[in-house]
Amino acid sequence: MRLSRPLLALVALAATASPAHALKQPVPTYRVKNLQFQTRAPNPAVTAYGYYVGPLHGNGALDPTRPSLNLFCVDILNSISFGQKWTGVFTRLSSNDLSATRHGNAKQVNYQKAAFLASTYKAPGIQTAQWGGIQTAIWNLLNPGNPNGGANPFSLLPPRHNVTGTQGNRRSLGPLPPNPDSMNGTHYDADALIAPLYVLAFLLVATPALDFVTSIVPLRVSDIEWRFASVGLLSGFLLTPLLGVGLAMGVAAYASHQRFQRIMAIANLVIAVCFVALLLFFLLDIFQLRNVVQAEAQQAFESAASKAVVKHLTFVVALGFMGLRGFRMSKLTDIEPTRPRASVVIGG
Secondary structure, three states: OOOOOOOEEEEEEOOOOOOHHHOOOOOOHHHEEEEEEOOOOOOOOOEEOOEEOOOEEEEEOOOOOOOOEEEEEEEOOOOOOOOOEEEEEEEEOOOOOOOOOOOOHHHHHHHHHHHHHHOOOOOOOOOHHHHHHHHHHHHHHHOOOOOHHHOOHHHOOOOOEEEEEEOOOOOEEOOOOOOHHHHOOOOOOHHHHHHHHHHHHHHHHHHHHHHHHHHHOOOOOOOHHHHHHHHHHHHOOOHHHHHHHHHHHHHHHHOOOHHHHHHHHHHHHHHHHHHHHHHHHHHHHHHHHHOOOOHHHHHHHHHHHHHHHHHHHHHHHHHHHHHHHHHHHOOOOOOOOOOOOOOOEEEO
């Protein structure tokens, strides 16, 4: 979480509420954004008093490939469903006009306090077992006494709450299904698998590459038969590294490692272009060798050449496609490109 960037406040409009243009005072169009809430339960799924607590997320509804928005709950009196889309109005907390927020200018200090508390979820030394206390403090800033001051969680109506977030949006989360593990304070943190999966992805790429290199030494680039055999052999080593690259990019997307994902995407595109050049030279070698291959070996030669060409071609297409999509997903653009991106956004 980047705490050095300015704070914003956001009011999100429910589907049944008035549209953004119906606010008491008009707001500039650049502050009005179409957003989408996360499509599934948070991970880790930490709960307290029957509610999900801690960071949530969403993104731009019109462009799901944009960077994810970190969200935080600030209000238990409104609801949202997973995957729900809505229109939000952004307000900078440092401004003197919070008229577009749910609680207005009178709660500016409370919004700022809530933003600070939300920034402590991932602070050094803070454990997920402490998220419930942070969440209750945020709730009581904007809805004093709710949920029952945190004293009697089992007397609540079906849980409903609003969210706030880093980079931009605020809404509520719908009813929380029973989760005995979460209620007992345990959760499953998939983030612990990020590093091992990166290692696995590296091995999927490096091991076949090493096997291939050791299979073609010593190099005889000027020998057309060696070139044909080497490129044909390479075609059999392409699938496993491709799986490794796909795994690495998937992990980077899940972990929001956008810079690494962009590096991977650029590398994919560069390698795809190199393989296109390699394939063209391979085709030239095929045409030259066809004239010297004996008749009884002609069918086997054409079969091996065709298989190698198809494998290389599909590898180039797959790698290039991953590179293009990965590059698009890793764009480090803000929802509002000409203005600073927020570190903590609160809503109400």
